[in-house]
Amino acid sequence: MGNLDASLKNGLYFLPLGGSGEIGMNLNLYCCNGKWVMIDCGISFADDRAPGIDVIVPDPTWIAERRADLLAIIVTHAHEDHVGAVARLWPQFQCPVYTSPFTAEILALKLAEEGLENDVEVNVVAPGSSMAIGDFHIDFVDLTHSIPEMQALMITTPYGRVLHSGDWKLDPDPVVGPASNLVKMQRVSEQGVLAMICDSTNVFKAGVSGSELDVQDSLDVILGGIPTGRIAVTTFASNIARLMTIASVAERHDRHVVLVGRSLHRMTEAAKRSGYLNDLPPFIDEKDASHIPRDKILLLCTGSQGEARGAMARIARGEHAHIALDPGDTVIFSSKVIPGNEKTLYALHNQLTEKGIEVITEADEFVHVSGHPARGELTDMYGIVKPKIAIPVHGEARHIRAHCELARSLGVEQAIEITNGNILRLAPGDAEIIADVPSGRLAVDAGGLTPLDGEFLSTRRRLVFNGAVSGVVLVNEKGHITEDPIIRLRGVVDENLFPELQKELKAQIIERHNQLKKQEKLDDEKVEETAHNAVRRVFRRLAGRRPITDIYVIRFEEE
Template structure:
């Protein structure tokens, strides 16, 4: 048996978040009892523009990996990438069975088909409202409404200790168009039986009211589609099958066909139909088929609602998409919300469309989107049903977690916890107690490798992005005297073709040459000392002239 590094009380369930706390995305949570463990979700996160060259973030699974055979399986709540997207990167380090309902399993299979070892994981399909038994854990799937089919909460029960409800992502929507209605009766029954702890979604804990219904979006799209006669492009989260259903219904009412543009939309369409969704929706058109129809007879559903530069919507805004051009009088509808950190990228796309005379409609202009996460009134409802002893706020940044914890306390929770990734809590009938800290952190997919987020290559790119980069080449003889003028390359700082910048270049060359000339002769023979003198001189020059501290490298050649 692998030892977790702390003593485990047999009267407690151990809760260890490795991702999803203090950050949106990268959800990964461990539950342990008597040396055995399960993992809930294995998701990825998304980098922002402070991490140049990085798109995907991952939770560090080192602690989970150290459990070896005592990690019994990964139980997935639903198919969003922030809950399943790390499987293709991290499963080879864990090598445990996967458990998911049909639609989530279909999405996992699609991802696994793209890696060479994709046939190795044991992927077990769980029936709707089904149960999984792993070691001491009984895990009951409870249907929850969300912006994707088959979202589930996990009721995790250990005999003689209690039940923890891991909510996953959820909301209350009695007209979700496609997918689950939150199983109110099951949740109430769970509460009546007694809930030790709720580990819950904090995403919208700061937002008053109710998140709204997908049926409302459908009704508004019907109205909006009827107002326009030219091309209509609409972008939404690709995984929102209910939104695709709503778009189809609104298009049908306005005598239009629906065309999908973007690979991820086609993947979702395939997974949804294989899982029994979109039964009454005829096959969508591709862009070549849509080209044969008048512009006013097509709704184009495009990927790229979050401003992704390689997605369809961004390319269309740049007139760089082979299948679609938008012109003055056309309209783009953003049927989604901006994930924090993506606002500027999305605004750039909007501005490019507006400059062409293309109208832009967002959820600020009309009710074209509802969130898949609970607002405050929904959180109050679920706490009224469950009546937990302990409320643990996850799935959000600290400010959302804090508001969630305060609300849970007001709803009657005896104890609230705002965890950080890597903290270990023992949950028992006497309450929640922090007992240890394990290795955690965020990893980044860096090209074809996975590295820590503080890897020197990432930090250097960030510094270069803000401060530029300087390379100085110095050729000296054995005594350290210059054989030729230093050569300076200042990337992100100087324009070699600009007259003023050429003067700056001459100045820095002169200053470096002067410093070398004035350096004591007995020190010029030391390569390290000479290189450091040149580096400091160049860096100080650009700091004084441009208020920048560039990454500075020196190539010293001694002949």
């Protein structure tokens, strides 16, 4: 890596360690003359490939080893996939953090959870302002998103200007915060933009993503058609625009908003401290919900993706301490279904329906708009910025390829497909991927971080899908098995379906042991290996499984 580090001393480079080739877990790096700036540091949520794991973060090892040259972390906005890993990974970076007032409020909560509230230098930057760090001059530009103070970054360097879009949309009626500042975007782009690093999430969606105000109007009509019973609405706690929409509509229909879920309380409190949501009636705590008539209440709940520990799933199971829904009540899922969550979420829909509760989703009514740009908005942004190079990020491989094709169709000179770990030289010379550096994912587990593809989680996956076998083999000093081996199964097969299984396992262990040579029978490791292989052979033949198998040999002396 020495030659690579030397080559980075001159020029402008871009390196994603998270968020390219995937949606979520954004961590982007820019290098100018050997000094680095990190843009965002977020998390992703685990799926069934990581049993027992909730949160995944990008592996920061490569840049952490160069932290002496890391000038700062800049966070574009307060969504978890952009800010969620800062507190967990900052000890490896030890550098200042820059972000907007609202995002700083959210980050402060996360730092306090990690005991870092007094350690991290968090610099609050006013939306729409400018700053300089080393050879980087950065203009913050307001772009609309589903959360306040999303800031695109126009990064000016001695080698050219780069727009880092962050997450955005062009919503003329955003409900919370200002509309996208396209006038400033035009102005800062007029001197020429070398490259645009841009959100690809909705590249397959034609037209525009839609306005939050239109969702508000639609929810107004829907609530007007539900005169009786409790109404519960679930959405992402971080979607402050949607929280404002729901609260405004509830007020029009004389319903009091009850917050159900800890993350909703945290988000709304942070929003109010930053000057948002303060013109709404006070929210009511879930403990007081029982005192309000059923037709005068709107429950705003976490758990829009069917998360087992989310408020909505606990309500559906009848396990919530303060909230219950009855036949005739209504639940509105005001969010999209994140790919991978379909099975869990549809099971929750069915669970509610079976209880006589009306379920409304985006498949039934207009109850959600995305916070990311569709093709029409991408086209408009390319028309304003006019970059020479398009570098799609925040998307899977298919999103990035489609975004490159769109950019080329709009006259962009060069569109580059990039993935985590690619170092892209932007200038001087032609843009080119010059190296690949280590990248990966770390699972957040008890006690810290562990590699997602490491031995620990590989073992856990094997336990989930294959189960485990433990056994004890008793041998005497001459190497003879003196009693039937003891075998215990955990999650391998249902022993009730195989009444002869224990007998077969013990017989196979003894048979294979008896085939050993005399000197091998005196070697505990060889005895253990032979019994281990005998057990595994039975289960491969019986069920096509390879359970984790632990055999213990106990050797004793006979009197």
